[in-house]
Amino acid sequence: LVDCRGLTKVYPLSGVEVHALRGVDLRVERGEMVAVMGPSGSGKSTLMHIIGCMDTQTGGSYLLDGVDVSNVPEKELAAIRNKKLGFVFQRYNLLPRATALYNVELPLFYAGVTGSAAEEKARAALEQVGILHLADHLPNQMSGGQQQRVAIARAVVNDPLLILADEPTGALDTASSAEVMGVFQKMHEERGVTVIIITHEPHIAEFCRRKVTLRDGRIISDQPVANS
């Protein structure tokens, strides 16, 4: 499903170049659940943004479901993202002037689902992560962890093939974290959804069967995890 070969990413920065990825090879098959770990600044979010078609690589190749997305026009890319991907951003990226419900409905509207069908699915997703009672709150009327859960509900509502979650439990206490991981696990086990989770918390990585570790823009280890 995800096939990265020799990926590099260079950010230009007033005369200097920042090499965020220095040659990453990563293949993820359909139905895998993978943890991506590594120090702050090691390139995890950069890699996720390329896999999630939110950014293009500087060098190397990336095939999503067999398609070379670096040649696809933006409009078609947006349709692929909406149809196949569920993305949980590290900074949530919620629309600040829209309610939690509207933020979760948005991917459904884009996919052509409207009216009460969209509202029902969005409410079900909010309930799955324990915040249905906040449906009409705006982001600045919610706590950090509640906003994070709206972002998770939005990522799962449209039944994606692939979920990319960047530190999805960073702002959550143990109980809320377990609830969120349970949602990912359920989608993974019941519907065969492929899940890639960036985390720096070892107990969250435990939910995955495979652990990829980045350092300074390279993969330094890629190991199956024996699950208890």
Added chain:
Amino acid sequence: LVDCRGLTKVYPLSGVEVHALRGVDLRVERGEMVAVMGPSGSGKSTLMHIIGCMDTQTGGSYLLDGVDVSNVPEKELAAIRNKKLGFVFQRYNLLPRATALYNVELPLFYAGVTGSAAEEKARAALEQVGILHLADHLPNQMSGGQQQRVAIARAVVNDPLLILADEPTGALDTASSAEVMGVFQKMHEERGVTVIIITHEPHIAEFCRRKVTLRDGRIISDQPVANS
């Protein structure tokens, strides 16, 4: 230093009232290092904003260093915040169009420190949290954890009496977290700075001698922690 009695906070929300704090009593003496824990939505950030003079309580009383801050005009309050407090926000709250260096210098400029004296102190603070090499990056040219560390450098640069850190290690890996906690610990032990840290990570709470737990807007436990 911090004396809260019967604090309540009610957020009005289109016809409904959200009771974020339902009567909180909390006294923190000078030189204490306290962890504040509790589930997502339990009122931690709300309490910190009131202690940090960023918001006022609905009911109850709050004295900072013996002064009832709810009666102080905003301009004077801003001066008290700048002089006495170092605040690490849960969402970092960095100026998006300013470099890391400028973001850390800002509290110094406000306090009347300028030119090379301000730049030296700001660079020293960035170095303490391991990101001096990012001094001229803008926030959107840094990773999540790097932005968080800029926010921490900004909170400590002006030698505050009281540091309020809201989930300061949420986006950081183990090594960076240890570095940040080392900075707080050093200020606490060497200069007697009072530190209040909101965290949901038990190993971060271990750095503190006292653990306060919130649930649904109330303190349900307030225990000394036997440190190993």
